[in-house]
Amino acid sequence: MQPTTAVRRTPIIEPRVAIKGPLALSRALVLDKICIQCHTSQCAPNSTFCGADCIQTSKHNSPKLMELPPVHYMFRQISDLFAAGWVSSNTRPLPKRIFLITSTEENDRTYKIYKEGVEIKRNLMVQGIEPGNPRRLWYGTIRECGIGDPGRGSLCSSITCPMCNHIRCVFDPSGRYGRLLSRKFHHHPGIRVSSASSKSHLYSRSLIRSRWNALLLDSVVVGNPYHVPEEEFESSIPPSGFDSIIRSDSTAEQEFIVYHDDAVRPLYLVLYQDPASSST
Structure with a gap:
């Protein structure tokens, strides 16, 4: 029998898919x-x-949270928007975790119908305004369950958790937590949002122990807003021909109140350190 000789095989190298851009793409x-x-x-x-x-x-099992990696460009965009909206004199906190909120097809549909209906009534496009005048605005509320904290990536089942109900687009400004916020902040029932993250921070509160605060970034159809001074903002409602109210005395901390559930759809949940805290 002839001795066998081991044959060394050259490994097959699959061709790499060319990536456009710099060759040293990290x-x-x-x-x-x-x-x-x-x-x-x-x-x-x-x-x-x-x-x-x-x-x-x-969309499967929506609404739900999908965490953005800190290196993701959308994480940076939302962080920049958060920073630009922090106009308070307090030290500006940095977002620690950001989650995309997936919406159900039904919630997407009713939001679209409402936005189109506002545009039909107001004809805002002729003024160079996006149909319906949607804005990305911040919303602060009570976080009963600690959603977004490590190990709490899912919406809770509590019917009294304002944060999770808002993410589900179940709004109840005149209900339990609406009355709670009204007693604390004395505002008229409605969904109160702001272009200033530092302003909405004033309405953010966690009922469980957490090292972070939480804000929601919403897409809000403000339509044709009715301008009112600060002293009337908390007691006004939009008259005929208007869809929301806006404080007319501040441009840095624009605040709106909308009164229709389908005017609001949550986009992102942002967790950040309390600016009054020195812990990390």
Whole structure:
């Protein structure tokens, strides 16, 4: 029998898919635009998803939270928006965790119908305003369950948790937590939002022990806002021809109150350190 000779096989190297851009593209830069659903493809412009399939998949079990990696470009965009809106003299805190909020198809549908209805009534496009005049505005409320904290990535089942109910688009400004906030802040029943994260921070509170505060970034159809001075803001309602009210005395801390559930859809949950705290 002839002795056998071991044959060394050259490993097959699969050709790499060329990535457009600099040859020395870092892994961090790749993750900067990764789709947060499939984690394999680059997301589309101004989106956190790569396409329609991943958007549809993300709707499963909605509403829910999907955490953004700190290196993701959308994390930086929301952080920058949070920073730009912090106009208080207090030390500006840094966002620690940011979650995308997926909406149900039904909530998307009713929001779209409301926005289109406002546009039909107000014809805002002729004024160079986006149809319905949607704004990205901050909303602070009571966080009963600690959603967003480590190990608390899911919405709670409590019917009295203002934060989780807001994420579900179940608004009850005249109910239990509406009355609680009204007693504390004396504002007229309605959904109160602001362009200033530092202003909405005043309405944010956790009922459980947490090292972080939480704010929601909402898409809000303000339509044609009715301007009122500060002393009338908390007791006014929009007259005929208007869709919301706005404080006319402040441009740095614009505040709105809207009165229709379908005018508001939550987009992101932002957790940040309390500016009054020195702990990390």
